[in-house]
Amino acid sequence: MSRVLLGISLCILAASLALAQPSPKAASPSPQCSDPAHRQFDFWLGDWDTYRVGSTASVARNQVTSILGGCVLHEVYTRSDGYTGESFTIYDSARKRWHQSWVTNQGELLVAEGNKEGDKIVLTGSTLDKDGETLHRVTWLPVDGGVRETAEQSHDGGQHWQPEFDIVFRPSKRAQPDPVRLSGP
Numbered sequence: 377m378s379r380v381l382l383g384i385s386l387c388i389l390a391a392s393l394a395l396a397q398p399s400p401k402a403a404s405p406s407p408q409c410s411d412p413a414h415r416q417f418d419f420w421l422g423d424w425d426t427y428r429v430g431s432t433a434s435v436a437r438n439q440v441t442s443i444l445g446g447c448v449l450h451e452v453y454t455r456s457d458g459y460t461g462e463s464f465t466i467y468d469s470a471r472k473r474w475h476q477s478w479v480t481n482q483g484e485l486l487v488a489e490g491n492k493e494g495d496k497i498v499l500t501g502s503t504l505d506k507d508g509e510t511l512h513r514v515t516w517l518p519v520d521g522g523v524r525e526t527a528e529q530s531h532d533g534g535q536h537w538q539p540e541f542d543i544v545f546r547p548s549k550r551a552q553p554d555p556v557r558l559s560g561p
Contacts, residue, residue, distance in 0.1 A: 406444075406445030406446060406447060408445075408447065408469075409445060409446050409447040409467070409469075411467075411469060413467055413469065413472070413492075414446065414447065414467045414469070416467070416474075416492045416497065417449055417465060417467070417474065417497050417516070418442070419516075419518040419523060420440050420449060420451075420497075420516055420523050420545075421440050421441065421442055421449065422439075422440055422523075422545070422547060422548075423437075423439050423547065423548040424437070424438040424439070424440070424522070424523070424545035424546060424547065424548055425437060425438075425545070425546050425547070425548045425549060425550070426438050426453075426455075426543050426544070426545055427543060427544050427545075427546060428541075428542065428543055429524070429542040429543065429544055434456075435455055435456055435543075436453055436454060436455040436456060436543075437453075437454050437548065437550070438451065438452070438453045438454075438545055439451070439452045440452075447466060447467075448464055448465065448466050449463075449464070449465040449466075450462070450463075450464055451463040451464075451465070451478075458481075459480065459481065459482065460480065460481045461478060461479060461480035461481070461484070462478075462479060462480075463476050463477060463478040463479075464476070464477050472491075473489050473490065473491060474489060474490055474491060474492075474497060474499060475487075475488075475489050476488045476489070476499055476501075484503070485503070486501050486502075486503055486512060487501050488500055488501030488512065488514060489501065495517060495518060496515050496516060496517045497515070497516045498513065498514070498515045499513075499514050500512065500513045500514075507531075508531070509531075509533075510529050510530070510531055511529065511530040511531075511533065511534050512527055512528070512529050512540065513527065513528045513529075513530075513537065514526070514527045515527075519544065521546060521547070522544050522545050522546040522547070523544070523545045524542070524543070524544050524545075525541075525542075525543050525544075525545065526539075526541070526542045526543075527539075527540035527541050527542075528540055
């Protein structure tokens, strides 16, 4: 292989490694995030196919990774109809609360906070639109081989709640791309 081709191949390999997505496994925690409370939501880490409860057809891909020294969960949610969203979730040790900021390609923003309740993480936040304020209560629960996420909404300040969505994340069946391999003499 000529030096030019070898150089190009090494550049491609370096670029591929730099762009490679991080593993969905938990990152080594930084000293500031080593408290066990920071690991309460690690059950959500993974590369998931998303199903509406009761359905066998995946409606979305959801990748949840640990970033910033294990202090933050980063979610990338991509639905088959083009809807996408990302969230950043952190345990605020000063206030002893979970905090999540969720944004979408439709201009939506939901800032929610809450705590672990038994085996569940429950976060509550609100959105504003032309009709007023809507409260959202979102719950994540580890289930056999996955995670169930349910959401409820209230238009009367939390007096009455209606279902918003009910989905289950299962490990993705989609093939992961192989790392770039160089071959030749």
